[in-house]
Amino acid sequence: MKRWIQRARPGGEALQSLVDGLAEELGRSVVLDDPLVRMICTSRHFADEDRVRVRTLLQGIADDEAIRYVLSQGVAQWTTPGILPGRDDLGLQPRYCVPIRERGFMLGILMIVATGEPLTEAETEAVDRVARAVAAEMYAERLASDADEEHTRRLVNQLVGSDSAQRCAAHQRLLEDGLLPAGPHVVVTSVAVSGQRGTSGQVSVALRGALDPFRGTRTARGLLAIEQDRAILVQVFEREPAEEDLDRQCHAIVRSLKTFLGPGAATVVGVGGRQAALAGAWTSYDQARVAARAARRLPGLGGIGDWERLGEYTVFLQLPDSALNDSLLPKSLRRLLDGGGNPRLEETLRCFLENAGSVPKTAEILEVHRTSLYYRLRQIQEITGLELDNGAHRLVLHMGLRLRDLLQAPPERPA
Template sequence: MKRWSRRARPGGEALQSLVDGLAEELGRSVVLDDPLVRMICTSRHFGDEDPVRVRTLLQGIADDEAIRYVLAQGVARWTGPGVLPGRDDLGLRPRYCVPIRERGHLLGILMVVAAKPLTPADTEAIDRAARAVAAEMYAERLASDADEERTRRLVHHLVGSEVTLRWAAHRCLLDEGLLPAGPHAVVTGVAVAGQRGPSGHVSVALRGALEPFRRTRTARGLAAVDQDRAVLVQVFETEPTDEDLDLQSRGIVRSLRTFLDADAVPLVGVGGRRTGLADAWISHDQARVALRAARRLPRLEGIGDWERLGEYAVLLQLPDSALDGALLPKPLRRLLDGGGNARLEETLRCFLENAGSVPRTAEALEVHRTSLYYRLRRIQDITGLDLDDGAHRLVLHLGLRLWDLLQEPGEGHRP
């Protein structure tokens, strides 16, 4: 029999001892996971291992599909022990699960492989171990909460508007070696909308999703989490490319979709690339604009990047109260309100984005030039504007960009 085991994280020897002791008493495999079903520590095998357990030990983390399955069963909401049904297609045997709670906080999930039924003596032993684990984890939680609160405060001061606090936080982060001074600083904002899960689960998911980016091969970072939103400050050794940051953003979104309900909408906004930590506040302000873009432009698929927003970066400086239909130029409103004009709107967009070039527009739309000229005349008749006039084209182009920002996700460009 293979005797694979995974030792506890540093400082978790007490938890490892409790898990090992329970496993030996039961003669069953036991694992302690955090609230996101990521392994904290585990016992050796007892011949009851399944593919999910083996893969978790080899990889250090369960597959996303297995994590989603466990969380979808509502384990994070359970107030007492229960049996998690097995899934043959996942290679998962049934687990007896005990949510580890203390003073209203979900600290973790104790799981026992239940390939064969548990006896009353077994469940009594599990209950005793769970109480001891809860006490140990709560003590750890109190210590880590103090550190996390201090980090959160420093990050918020670093990117805040108060100059004195900003410089004090900057000096503290450098003096304590929490972040290097440079040479390349980037701030990423993350938010979650639509989550209907238990209170506090979003902040736990945000911490879990951002944790891998606190230290990477090329960057050091710190994260500040506040309920349903977070700020990640990173300092890179070499300037990150757009592709690097896009890959990171997609990783954050993917993790949040794994940890949260299907209704949750993760949003990421990446700020501009600055030359040092002292200018992280500028990147933060830009990240907030990029986050608004991610929320308002469905085509961005939840990820906005300041460096690639173009004219939207200017328009999104407007407050939400100003972004309404009243901003749309009347000529464009006449075109949008004219039922059945979706084809004319598409034509106008393509014409403007091709700098008014008829040959390129006809090629892009795959229409004959005669048909294109007809459509352009119709657009001029409806709007009352001259498409040969640069100022008139600017009015229409700007209006279409505003129209994009006024759409609800999934609406497309319907008036």
């Protein structure tokens, strides 16, 4: 089977040589990480390795807890070198950390294991010299990478945009350049982050870090378009992805963003419907945006919405936010909710409707005698003025309850 391989992150021979040379000069282990504390390159050990370093080398990435700790110390915002305190419970020894910055860009973090004797003035000067060389090398890579990413971002936005001519042109260009295959299974995912106090630059870096692993997997190839606090991921799968596979992907994205940005960052993920060709990516994207609205408005979804599992919610979610208000609730249902009804009757009605009006099934789920259930149903009919054996009346009440679910959370900016 053909395998699609993810492109490696920056970290060529020049960076490795600089890291190795500094480590030999200092006689200490040295690692160069990206702004999300993901390893770019590392030196050999100097009998100063700790559990975090060993696990990182074995896994290729540090544990989430170690990354959260480093980022919680504000290292990614440092403008001058400093000591990162150790954490015995994590198995982390102190690090001398140097932020790698160039022309306002945070490019990475140079870390030197700082056990034993503190670094001398001559050693910190050597670190500073190498850090400047690393910054120059990484900045050159950043410029080349930015040009590629801007080209990709523009094509992806055109591919899923509203202009049909631009969609066709982007589709043709992506195929000609070999950036994406034509099909056979296309899914677009929309991701948005809110509630983050950091800069939009930090959020965009985190989005890239969380979504990068899904640009190339064993069965899918994808492209990213990142706009400050939101991102679009277009993926073409070799075989139709199972719901559980997309669930795992979405939860991994949410988990990574919480690691990189902290628990205060609210993430919403919307997954569009599955399309048979790349030309249908715009349809999947529109559906992903609707699914993201569902994820914001329905707490039970845990911040992740999938178009193909939203059912009747998709009807209401295509209305503008200004139209999604209490005025849409049927008067009959409002009488039950506000005019003397109680939570027990609402629960009974919901259970009855969701079980296709089956009295035995509803009684079993609610753990009540059928006589009690019939009494409650009569109460509901008296309050609403609707007949529960009438299909049209049941539809009014059921859709009304679905609408009420969407009105429980305040609207936010669309993804």
